[in-house]
Amino acid sequence: MSDITLLMFLILGHVACDFYFQPDSWVKKKNEHHHKSIELLLHSALHGIVAASIFYVLNSNSTVLNAMYVVVAVSVIHYATDLIKSYSQKWQLIYFLVDQLVHIGVLIAVWLVVTGQVESFKEQWTIDNLSHKHALYILAYIAIFKPASVLISMILKPWTRDLKPEDDTDTLKSAGQQIGYFERFLMLTFILLSQYSVIGFLLAAKSVFRFGDLTAAQDKKLTEYVMLGTLASVTVTISIGLFVIYTVGKVTIN
Structure with a gap:
């Protein structure tokens, strides 16, 4: 054995x-x-x-x-x-x-x-064996969490004030942020593994969960806000992932 x-x-x-x-x-x-x-x-x-x-x-x-x-x-x-x-x-x-x-x-x-x-x-496993590739992979995963959240918040800021206070009374505290963390982690991982079709499935699944908002006229403003946030999150993550692939190549699993 x-x-x-x-x-x-x-x-x-x-x-x-x-x-x-x-x-x-x-x-x-x-x-x-x-x-x-x-x-x-x-x-x-x-x-x-x-x-x-x-x-x-x-x-x-x-x-x-x-x-x-x-x-x-x-x-x-x-x-x-x-x-x-x-x-x-x-x-x-x-x-x-x-x-x-x-x-x-x-x-x-x-x-x-x-x-x-x-x-x-x-x-x-020595320090001498570390390279810029390891640092870049780590940096990419670190960047998609808090730094990406700050950037997305800045992108959405012009529209955030348009939401009424009661628009988010039924949402869980910080749930949106945590969803974004998981979403970007999965997308970056699939990008580095060149599994782009899974990313499409992930986004489609999220759209299904938001279907109720899409069909409710009174939630149109909130729905547009969520869609904008999702697209911003996807754009940031894909940009980081493609930069890593272009710089050091995709992750290979033996």
């Missing part, structure tokens, strides 16, 4: 333990009792045991001692990470994403150590 297959099964085990083998009651008690929660100990131990079992069964070079190291490393770090997250209820989405990145990062680190690929990893 290849090393990358082993890593995929480790991540699969993590997903199973974190989302399928963890009852909602455990999550609630972790958030209420923190370090006093028995459920937190059980959850962390389960992660360690599952990860060690996968290593021991699927890695032909593994030993009982290596499996013990995996149990301790994964369990302890998972416990510490989830404990910190249990105190951080205000920004749940951010801490959830960071929590998952830490868990997967630990699995990758343990995988590198046990499979003896640390030196190879260091050679491939």
